Structures are given as structure tokens and as C-alpha cells.
Amino acid sequence: MSDETRLDDDDVTLAERPEEAARPDDRLDDERLDEENTLKPDYVRRVRDALEAGENGTVYDLVEPLHPADIADLFELCEADERALLAVAISDLMGSEVIAELNDYVREDMMEALDPEAVATIVEQLETDDAVQLIEDLDEEDQQAVLAEVEAEDRVAIESALSYPEETAGRLMSRNFVAVPEHLTVGQLIDFLRAEDDLPTEFYEVFIVDASHHPVGTCALGWVLTTPRNIALSDVMKRDQTLIPVMLDQEEVALMFQKYNLISAAVIDEDGRLVGQMTVDDIVHIISEEAGEDTLLLSGAGDGDINEPIRDAYSARVRWLVANLGTALVASLIIAAFGAAIEKLVALAILMPIVASIGGNAGTQTMAVTVRAIATNQLTRSNTGRILWRETRVAFLNGITISVLIGAATAAIFTPTLGAVIAAAMIINLLTAGLAGVLVPVAFERLDQDPAVASSVFVTMITDSMGFFAFLGLAVASGLAN
Structure with missing residues (x-):
């Protein structure tokens, strides 16, 4: 008998049945994507022809089934003057996920073409770090116009992030995290997580803090789910943790994640207080960016982006x-x-x-x-x-x-x-x-x-x-x- 846990057929959800789950290669059969998951030239041509003909309904029908990342790719494949037309045609699809996936230069051009109210609507849908990335390259006047339309709480968080130098942990960190006092029990933590409406969309561990909001340990979600409710967090939390100074350069942050095999890590200010977190998905982007940057710098090719002016x-x-x-x-x-x-x-x-x-x-x-x-x-x-x-x-x-x-x-x-x-x-x-x-x-x-x-x-x-x-x-x- 295997040691693995066995479940009855009725306990397995539809998404967990291998024969009924979505296959990874399902998208390869799509008429819009080739075997390398890139948009087919014929499909891109049809979208551009419909844009030129002013057939916005056709454009919407063609684009609507795409994944947000593929929509972002479509924008980059269009000419600069076509991107504004495409944005108008698929305005309902222009959510935060699409904006976050756009190339920096393409996104900057689009943000300058949109009015501050439209940009503010998009910003409010994003995590703070993504929102900062969205507006940091705008002119000071445009930044202030956008921030004036953003809700006060989001505006304070964004302005705080913009106060840190570019490519530092403070600029890139997420301010959405879960921190609880160390006197709680596992059961109390679980009840809190279930009752709280404003939790981050994704997090991997809970930070344990003292009365001064200094991080004293972490609890991985796996520990929380497998530990009896009556056990105190102070008895199961991991006290040794890697803390990231808020002014640390992003390249050094990436090296810390690589060296210590981190999934997430607390970001602390100059007084050692917990102010944010970095997660591995942020680090993947940093590693890719830094690797490409060093390669291009070796040749003196600047940013080396095909969308660069x-x-x-x-x-x-x-x-x-x-x-x-x-x-x-x-x-x-x-x-x-x-x-x-x-x-x-x-x-x-x-x-x-x-x-x-x-x-x-x-x-x-x-x-x-x-x-x-x-x-x-x-x-x-x-x-x-x-x-x-x-x-x-x-x-x-x-x-x-x-x-x-x-x-x-x-x-x-x-x-x-x-x-x-x-x-x-x-x-x-x-x-x-x-x-x-x-x-x-x-x-x-x-x-x-x-x-x-x-x-x-x-x-x-x-x-x-x-x-x-x-x-x-x-x-x-x-x-x-x-």
C-alpha cells in the first residue's frame, strides 16, 4: 500500500481529473497561435485589416478569446498608429492583466494617449508594484494628473513607492502581505484568513511581527494547514529569515532569492519595520531583465528593445x-x-x-x-x-x-x-x-x-x-x- 493519501472519486473536482482537465497543449490547436505559442501572421493580418476598415466589432470578436499576455503581444505586433485604434476597439478587454504584460515602450505610448481618468481606472485594478511600473515613466505633470484621480489609499501607496530610487526593493516590492502578531494560535490565524476580505491575491507565507512591527518569523501556508489549531504560532514559525533592506538594488535581491532558494521575503525599512514583500514571480522578471541588460551593455547597444524609439x-x-x-x-x-x-x-x-x-x-x-x-x-x-x-x-x-x-x-x-x-x-x-x-x-x-x-x-x-x-x-x- 502506498503512503500517499487516497481520495474517493467523488472527492476529486472536475479540474483534478486528468482526462477532464485542460490540456497544456490545447492552445496549440487554436487558429490564432502557432506551435510556439506566438500569434500567427495570418491572424495578426486579419486584425489589422479589420482595424483599417473600421470594423471594431470584428476586431473585438477576433481578440476576445486571447489570453491577456497574447493581447499584449498583439499590441506590440501592431504599428504605433494602430495601437490606439486597437485599444478603442477592445476597451472592455483592456484590463490590468493586459496592461501589466505590455512592453515598457508600448505601455508608455498608450498611457500618454489615454486620459488621466482612464489611466487611473487601470491603476486602481493593479497591485501597487504593477501600478508604479505603469506610471513611473510618465511626465511629472501626467503622473500628478493620474494620481489625482486615484483613491487616497492607493495614491499614498504609489507615492510612497515612487519616493524610492528605481530598481530598488522599495520601488518593486508589493505592499499587500499578511502580517499577524506572534501571540496568535494556528486556529486563530486560519479564522482570520477566512474572515478577512482584503487579503493579497497571491501569497505564500504569513509574516509574524512583534509589537513594533518588526518581523520575527514566518509561517508557510503549508505549515498552517497541517498544524493543529491549538498550537501557538511562536512554536511553529521559522525564526531564521532573509530580510531585504528597502534600498537594496534589484540585482542583489535576485541574488539573495537564488542563493537562499526563497519563494518570498520580507522587505524592511531603515528601522527594521516590515513594509512589504518580494515574491519569486517578481524575481523572475528581474533576472530576465538583468540578464538581457548585461548582454546588451557588453555590446553598447543600449536597451536593445525593438520598440525603443x-x-x-x-x-x-x-x-x-x-x-x-x-x-x-x-x-x-x-x-x-x-x-x-x-x-x-x-x-x-x-x-x-x-x-x-x-x-x-x-x-x-x-x-x-x-x-x-x-x-x-x-x-x-x-x-x-x-x-x-x-x-x-x-x-x-x-x-x-x-x-x-x-x-x-x-x-x-x-x-x-x-x-x-x-x-x-x-x-x-x-x-x-x-x-x-x-x-x-x-x-x-x-x-x-x-x-x-x-x-x-x-x-x-x-x-x-x-x-x-x-x-x-x-x-x-x-x-x-x-
């Missing part, structure tokens, strides 16, 4: 291209210094791109590993030396391997001396790439700058310059270009 995208990218132009001139000056040698031995010009390309790729590899290690707190001040030594050894082994291959090929095609020169230059350049790939991001981090910000521009400059200098310098020193 062209002027903003241009501004974000061109400044790093200009910086790259300046760093490229350094390598060009080194080449110019050896111009006479290159004229005498054309093979040097043929082989130079190989030295630069391999060095740049090696530097990018090391830099990517280093930036990730910094972002996940794997690389700290206490182990920087060890990581640098590790990457130096990896770079040396890579250099030996590549130098043997390129040296042998060059010796066979040109001369053994030139093969030895490019082999030595390759080892020097890959060692340089390994050092630069660690030291450049670490230097950014020590200067309190984001280590992902266009580190590749500086690493590439170092590897190109050192590669050309080593290769051409060794060629001249060996007498090849005399």
Missing part, C-alpha cells in the same frame, strides 16, 4: 561606436609605426587580421565569464587574484594550442621564421586577452561602474594593439622585414 536607439549606440572609433585609432597608429616593415614583407599584412581576430575573441570569452561572475557574486575582492591566475593559465594553454597550429601553417606557406614569429605573437596576445578580460570588468566594478558597460570596446582595443605590436615588433626584431 529610433532617436533613443541611435543615441545609445552611436556614443560607443564613436568610442570604438577612438580605440581603433590606437591600433592603427601602431600599424602605421611599422608601415615600412609591412611594405617590405606583404605577408605581415596578410597575417595581421588573424592575430587581431583570435585575440579579440579570446578577450571576449574571458570578459563574458568575468562579467557573469561579478554579476552573480562569484568574483569578489577576496578571490580576484585566484580568478586572474586561473584565467591566465587558461589563456596560456589556449595560446600554446593556437600558436602551434598557426605557426605550423605559416611555416609551411611562408617561412619557418615567420611561423615562429606569429606563434610567439599569438601566445603574447592570448595572455594579454586573458588578463584584459578579467582586469577591465574588475576595474569598472572597483570604480562603482557597471562592469558590463561596453567593456568589449576596451578589451578589443587592448588585444588589437598588443597583437599588432607583438607581431610586427617581433617581425622587425627577427630581421624578417629588413
Whole structure:
């Protein structure tokens, strides 16, 4: 006999019967969605054609069956001038769930197109953290106009959140949580939860607080449901808990959730009082956002959002291209210094791109590993030396391997001396790439700058310059270009 609890057939609800429950792949059969759960081009075209023809009823019928997340995707697939028409056609479907799923730039455009009363109606349907995300990018004047239409209690909560810096726990936390005094029993807590009308829509644990509203422990809902009613909360609560300071950066919050396997955590103010909670669904968005942000910063591509205004995208990218132009001139000056040698031995010009390309790729590899290690707190001040030594050894082994291959090929095609020169230059350049790939991001981090910000521009400059200098310098020193 299995230890699992057995229920009679009559005790199982319809949703719990496997054969009668909604299958995960039911939506794949929908004419609107393809096998990857993205909207089909034909379906999007039909919606846009109906919008253009002014057939709002047809548009509504087409869109009404969609999940809120799919409706948000539909807005992003439409042109900017079509989005306002779509919002009007499906106004009854434009609930908080759709708004919360919209891309930041698309949502900002739509909020600016709606009047303050309409925005306030949407805001009042949202959790505080979602409401803040909705209006934080609006102009100050528009923010005040919207807040003036919001109920006083919601307005105070939103204004309190907006008072914290962006990307901090205070800005992102939910102010809807369950906190009870520690003198209650499990039964009293259950009765409270059943009788209370204003509970959060989702929560995973109950916070236990003292008389000063300082968190002293937590009770997971599973414990509450499986513990006898007469047991005091103080006897079953978990006293060790991870507390998140209200000013902590969102990336550090995500690392805490990952490190301690948290589902939710209390957020405390400067005096240690409980003021909110962070939940794992918030963290999933943060992790995705931070990962994408670091990847784009490594290339200097700005936000990298396809909905970003062209002027903003241009501004974000061109400044790093200009910086790259300046760093490229350094390598060009080194080449110019050896111009006479290159004229005498054309093979040097043929082989130079190989030295630069391999060095740049090696530097990018090391830099990517280093930036990730910094972002996940794997690389700290206490182990920087060890990581640098590790990457130096990896770079040396890579250099030996590549130098043997390129040296042998060059010796066979040109001369053994030139093969030895490019082999030595390759080892020097890959060692340089390994050092630069660690030291450049670490230097950014020590200067309190984001280590992902266009580190590749500086690493590439170092590897190109050192590669050309080593290769051409060794060629001249060996007498090849005399």
C-alpha cells in the first residue's frame, strides 16, 4: 500500500481529473497561435485589416478569446498608429492583466494617449508594484494628473513607492502581505484568513511581527494547514529569515532569492519595520531583465528593445561606436609605426587580421565569464587574484594550442621564421586577452561602474594593439622585414 493519501472519486473536482482537465497543449490547436505559442501572421493580418476598415466589432470578436499576455503581444505586433485604434476597439478587454504584460515602450505610448481618468481606472485594478511600473515613466505633470484621480489609499501607496530610487526593493516590492502578531494560535490565524476580505491575491507565507512591527518569523501556508489549531504560532514559525533592506538594488535581491532558494521575503525599512514583500514571480522578471541588460551593455547597444524609439536607439549606440572609433585609432597608429616593415614583407599584412581576430575573441570569452561572475557574486575582492591566475593559465594553454597550429601553417606557406614569429605573437596576445578580460570588468566594478558597460570596446582595443605590436615588433626584431 502506498503512503500517499487516497481520495474517493467523488472527492476529486472536475479540474483534478486528468482526462477532464485542460490540456497544456490545447492552445496549440487554436487558429490564432502557432506551435510556439506566438500569434500567427495570418491572424495578426486579419486584425489589422479589420482595424483599417473600421470594423471594431470584428476586431473585438477576433481578440476576445486571447489570453491577456497574447493581447499584449498583439499590441506590440501592431504599428504605433494602430495601437490606439486597437485599444478603442477592445476597451472592455483592456484590463490590468493586459496592461501589466505590455512592453515598457508600448505601455508608455498608450498611457500618454489615454486620459488621466482612464489611466487611473487601470491603476486602481493593479497591485501597487504593477501600478508604479505603469506610471513611473510618465511626465511629472501626467503622473500628478493620474494620481489625482486615484483613491487616497492607493495614491499614498504609489507615492510612497515612487519616493524610492528605481530598481530598488522599495520601488518593486508589493505592499499587500499578511502580517499577524506572534501571540496568535494556528486556529486563530486560519479564522482570520477566512474572515478577512482584503487579503493579497497571491501569497505564500504569513509574516509574524512583534509589537513594533518588526518581523520575527514566518509561517508557510503549508505549515498552517497541517498544524493543529491549538498550537501557538511562536512554536511553529521559522525564526531564521532573509530580510531585504528597502534600498537594496534589484540585482542583489535576485541574488539573495537564488542563493537562499526563497519563494518570498520580507522587505524592511531603515528601522527594521516590515513594509512589504518580494515574491519569486517578481524575481523572475528581474533576472530576465538583468540578464538581457548585461548582454546588451557588453555590446553598447543600449536597451536593445525593438520598440525603443529610433532617436533613443541611435543615441545609445552611436556614443560607443564613436568610442570604438577612438580605440581603433590606437591600433592603427601602431600599424602605421611599422608601415615600412609591412611594405617590405606583404605577408605581415596578410597575417595581421588573424592575430587581431583570435585575440579579440579570446578577450571576449574571458570578459563574458568575468562579467557573469561579478554579476552573480562569484568574483569578489577576496578571490580576484585566484580568478586572474586561473584565467591566465587558461589563456596560456589556449595560446600554446593556437600558436602551434598557426605557426605550423605559416611555416609551411611562408617561412619557418615567420611561423615562429606569429606563434610567439599569438601566445603574447592570448595572455594579454586573458588578463584584459578579467582586469577591465574588475576595474569598472572597483570604480562603482557597471562592469558590463561596453567593456568589449576596451578589451578589443587592448588585444588589437598588443597583437599588432607583438607581431610586427617581433617581425622587425627577427630581421624578417629588413
